[in-house]
Amino acid sequence: MRNPVTPFRLAAFTALLAFFVIVFGAFVRLSDAGLSCPDWPTCYGKATWPGHAGEIARANEAFPDRPFETHKAWREQVHRMLAGTLGTLVFALALVAAWPRRAHVAALLGAALAAAAGVALYMKAHHGASALLFAFAFAAPLAVAAILPRAWPWRIAVAAFGVVVFQAALGMWTVTLLLKPIVVMGHLLGGLLTFSLLAAVTLALAARTAPTDAQRRLRPIIVAALVLLSLQIALGGWTSANYAALACGADFPTCAGSWWPQTDFREGFVLWRGVGVNYEGGVLDAAARAAIQIAHRLGALVVFGHVLATAILAWRRGLRANAAAVAMLLCTQVALGILNVKLLLPLPVATAHNGVAALLLFSLIALLVRVVPPVAVDRRA
Structure with missing residues (x-):
């Protein structure tokens, strides 16, 4: 049985x-x-x-x-x-x-x-x-x-x-x-x-369907999208861990009333600090936190451009359902990021921002699986 x-x-x-x-x-x-x-x-x-x-x-x-x-x-x-x-x-x-x-x-x-x-x-x-x-x-x-x-x-x-x-x-x-x-x-x-x-x-x-030759050629573009998204998620994690999400206040697209406020990138991206420090609430000054927030916003622009282009190419090569999912989640994620700032980081929106990041990652993985040949696996054992 x-x-x-x-x-x-x-x-x-x-x-x-x-x-x-x-x-x-x-x-x-x-x-x-x-x-x-x-x-x-x-x-x-x-x-x-x-x-x-x-x-x-x-x-x-x-x-x-x-x-x-x-x-x-x-x-x-x-x-x-x-x-x-x-x-x-x-x-x-x-x-x-x-x-x-x-x-x-x-x-x-x-x-x-x-x-x-x-x-x-x-x-x-x-x-x-x-x-x-x-x-x-x-x-x-x-x-x-x-x-x-x-x-x-x-x-x-x-x-x-x-x-x-x-x-x-x-x-x-x-x-x-x-x-x-x-x-x-x-x-x-x-x-x-x-x-x-x-x-x-x-x-x-x-997976059951083999990709066409044109779809297979999307593989490096999708892999690049996954790498860029992963780096952006890491930036988002660094922003959250350093309590820098509201470093610009409720100001968007400018930051604290300026297109380029006072920043300290060197201090903001020190990866290892002393052991024994309680980091709850953050330990960085305003300039370091602003640098992290600016980096996260610039990263979002790069990721948005590349991932959107990936979705458009996938749509043109017949992967319309996957492409639509990627584009929809990408736009939702950007909107949630903006709302986080404008509404001063409400818990439901901030939590959804993390969830949609995971779903966007999933949608790109699904797209990648669609452009590689299905493997012969025993699905029962």
């Missing part, structure tokens, strides 16, 4: 959950709840979060510098639970991709055990040993993906497990390094990379 839970369905559900985790994570970060649980992976020492008056009192006593806030703590801990569920599903998908090759499955099981042990050691403050275990748990799936004798969607499914392990480490460091901007930005990019890999697997498993 055929198993009703096919790899395609598993991949599709996991990709959908990854998208939800990204959007919910943006909601947590933008509502200033990123440090609402000062420990990791527990929240004030609990698997959920303190609920009774006695538990709250003990939590405040244990962490006097971080008073417990129910409306924030539940958001952070639910996000962690969702991320843990996502990691489990990605692990299951990786096992399906490696099955029944025993050595590869054993390596993935070893990686999962190493990650679990790394978490346990981290909670006991054995940070060096924990880092080594996480490094193995990250590297082993990538090694398996490199040598797996199957079509590329299965190799990507295995590699996604390694990315998820690294994401877990970034989530841990986001808390313990007090919202360090480079870690926060990396966590955002890691989440989007995970979603992108899962989306590529899902779309490849569903």
Whole structure:
């Protein structure tokens, strides 16, 4: 009897959950709840979060510098639970991709055990040993993906497990390094990379139609669009992590009443600063934040031009549904970015800005899958 839970369905559900985790994570970060649980992976020492008056009192006593806030703590801990569920599903998908090759499955099981042990050691403050275990748990799936004798969607499914392990480490460091901007930005990019890999697997498993020669020639243009969009998303993550979204106030297209206000790009793009600094609320001055905001706006112009041109070319070569989706999401994303500034970063608009960025990334991946030949994969196992 055929198993009703096919790899395609598993991949599709996991990709959908990854998208939800990204959007919910943006909601947590933008509502200033990123440090609402000062420990990791527990929240004030609990698997959920303190609920009774006695538990709250003990939590405040244990962490006097971080008073417990129910409306924030539940958001952070639910996000962690969702991320843990996502990691489990990605692990299951990786096992399906490696099955029944025993050595590869054993390596993935070893990686999962190493990650679990790394978490346990981290909670006991054995940070060096924990880092080594996480490094193995990250590297082993990538090694398996490199040598797996199957079509590329299965190799990507295995590699996604390694990315998820690294994401877990970034989530841990986001808390313990007090919202360090480079870690926060990396966590955002890691989440989007995970979603992108899962989306590529899902779309490849569903692909049936071979592209024409003219459509195949779009491949480098689409890849360039993906690279530019990824760089722009990184800039957006850097803007958010440094609290520079409102560096120009509500002024657009000018910034603080000027087309080119006082800026400090050198200070604004220092990637690594001292450990032990609490970055909640940001530490940069107005000129450095303005530089980040200006860079993000200029990047948006470049991305808009190239991605729109990509959509037009795809439309002319018969990929009209994909092209329309790319163009629609691109214009929506630009509109949301402008509204973020004009409306002073309302939480629903700012969260939607992150979600549409992920959807725009998905639409370009879908377009890329359409212009490469479909691979012969067993969609049942």
